[in-house]
Amino acid sequence: MPDPTEQPAVPIVVAAVCFRDQAGRVLAVRKRGTDRFMLPGGKLEPGESAAAAAVREVREEIGLEVTDVEPLGHWVAVAANEPGMRVESSVFTAELRGEPEAAAEIAELLWLDPAAVVRGEVDVPLAPLLRDHVLPALGHGPARRIAVVGIGADGWSGVGDPQQGLLKHADVLLGGTRHLELVPPVEGQLRRAWPAPLREGLLALLEEYADRSVVALASGDPLVSGIGTTLIDLLGRDAVELHPAVSSVALAGSRMGWPSESVAVATLVGRDPQSLLRFLAPGQRVLVLSSDATTPTVVAALLVGAGYGATRLTxxxxxxxxxxxxVTGLARSWSAEPSQSVSPLHVLALDLDGPVVGSWTAGLPDDTFEHDGQLTKRDLRASALARLMPQPGQLLWDVGAGAGSVGIEWALAHPTCRTVAVEQHPERAVRVARNAARLGVPGVRVVTGSAPEALAGLAKPDAIxxxxxxxxxxxxxxCRTALAPGGRLVVHGVTIETEAKLARLHVELGGELTRISVEHAEPIGTFTGWTPARAVTQWAWTA
Structure with a gap:
């Protein structure tokens, strides 16, 4: 079964300009080696605003100088020329001054009559962004929308009358094989199961039926680890119409008698089971969206290995x-003798019982991490993370990762926090991945290479x-160039050369310059004395 929650590919961030002539026609361009017409525009350069990129691209592609642009809209659409990708585009309007001419990579210009496009009188392929978003925004044709209907284990009888009507009248019905079988046959309706891999195949599938009414089926609530999340990510929230049923999470909570505010929710559908380890805490309740009937046995083994063998699984x-x-049992018993009566379609409830194995704040003990001495120590790590300020959904570059401790603790701060760890030594890079998996954040991405070369092409960070x-x-x-306004940069140095560089940067750019010395009590013969660690200079700066 494809995973509807697999991690999204980074969108191609672009800016474009919509020019109209006195007759109301829209200027479209076709790039060399492609067949689709789109608005003039292109990718943003590092540190460039969308408006500045739009002005630059117009100058490069069609030779026009534009001074003032006005926002038209911000949309996500299927990429026209990059299979399996999507574009996130800021589109502007501008007054047409001068005669556009094809330049740079542009092979052809075309003035489109929007009304003729809507009537089907224009026989040229258009980019999805132009066809599905820009022309509707100009008042020509309806915006493209896909309906997503949630269906429960009770099947067709549990679907409301309005939603049944949507399903019956759809030209194309998409869903998992199990879901499609729950809907009575409709004469002339085309039914397609989810492709695999989902994201790449889904983009192509939606484009294939761009001129048909499409409805998708989902389990329960489409936004609970479901296809609704994927479609919104691919197409934008305005392009997806949601009709949820009761979610499996809500049903599981009610069966267990667990208030929603007392429960954490995790998904193992298509995910590394070790991601569950981040939730370990005495007395914690977790509802796990399982992958299949084997999930409880895998989870039980993980729990036993982490000292949580007394946890009750349901x-x-x-x-x-x-x-x-x-089906209920203790982790230690389930691990030894797996139950054979678990339905493949289930939610696994965990009532955790075990020791304190981690922390909900920064500063895990140093021996939590496997390392060769290249480790940002506990007190320094806490100081760095306090200034990096992890936020939900944000991305950290951990440059010169060593054991990966800072990046791992960033990822532990929130389930949606992401980390790219860059480490030039292959054996350390492998160690970072091991540490991340063992501590419950196997999604930490490790890049083996030296900065700054290894930073090229990475998704834009929120902190470094x-x-x-x-x-x-x-x-x-x-690193400074990669950060957008508000991005945070923290640099540590232990050598005189690094300290001198950080002092210069502090003078030139401001920020916060701190020298941190930590001493630990250790035996001195029969007495106890203070043993100082190497002092570290820390520079924290906000873009």
Whole structure:
């Protein structure tokens, strides 16, 4: 079964300009080696605003100088020329001054009559952004929307009359094989199961039926680890119409008698099971969206390995159906003798019972991490993370990652926090991945290479930590350039050379310059004395 929640590919961020002539026609361009017409525009350069990029692209592609642009809209659409990708585009309007001419990579110009496009009288392929978003925004044709209908284990009888009508009148019905079988046959209706891999195949599938009414089926609530999340990510929230049923999470909570505010929710559908380890805490309740009937056994083994063998597992199968099932046992027993009566379609409820194995704040003990001495120590790590300020959904570059401790603790701060760890030594890079998996954040991406070269092509960060290699040519400049306004940069240095560089940066750019010395009590013969660690200079700066 394809995973509807697999991690999204980074969108191509672009800017474009919509020009109209006195007759109301829209200027479109076709790039060399492609067949689709689109608005003039292109990708943003590092540190460039969308408006500035739009002005530059217009000058480069069609030779027009534009001074003032006005926002028309911001949309996500299927990429016209990059299979399996999507574009996130800021579109502007501008007054047409001068005669546009094809330049640079532009092979052809075309003036489109929007009304003729809507009537089907224009026989040229258009980019999805132009066809599905820009022309409707100009008042020509309806915006493209896809309806998503949630269906429970109780099947067709549990679907409301309005939603049944949507399903019956759809030209194309998409869904998992199990869901499609729950809907009575409709004469002339085309039914397609989800492609695999989902994201790449889904974009192509939606484009294939761009001129047909499409409805998708989802389990329960489409936004609970479901296809609705994927479609909104691919097409934008305005292009998706949601009709949720009761979610499996809500049903599981009610069966267990667990208030929603007392429960954490995790998904293992298509995910590394070790991601569950981040939730370990005494007394914590977790509802797990399972991958299949083997999930409880895999989870039980993980729990036993982490000292949580006393945890009670409850597999709640086929929730909402007349044949609901419930199987309960302790992790240590389940791991030794797996139950054979678990439904493949179930939610796994965990009542965790075990020791304190982590922390909900920054500063895990140093021995939590496997390392060779290249480790940002506990107190320094807490100080760095306090200044990096992890926020939900944000991305950290951990440059010169060493053991990966800063990037891992960033990822632990919130389930949606993301980390790219950059480490030039292959054995350390492998160690970072091991540490991340063992601590419950296997999604930490590890890039083996040296900065600044290894930073090229990475998704734009919200914060950057440089724990090593700050004196390398171009490293700090590349990091500063990569940050958007409000982005945070924290750099540590232990050498005189690095300290001198950070002092210069502080004078030139401001920020916060701190020298941190930590001493620990250790035996001195029969007495106890203070043993100082190497002092670290920390520079924190906000773009």
């Amino acid at each position: 597999a709640l199968g086929d929730l909402g159906a007349a044949h609901e099932s419930r 930590f440089v724990g090593g290699g700050a004196t390398g040519a171009g490293v700090i400049d590349a």
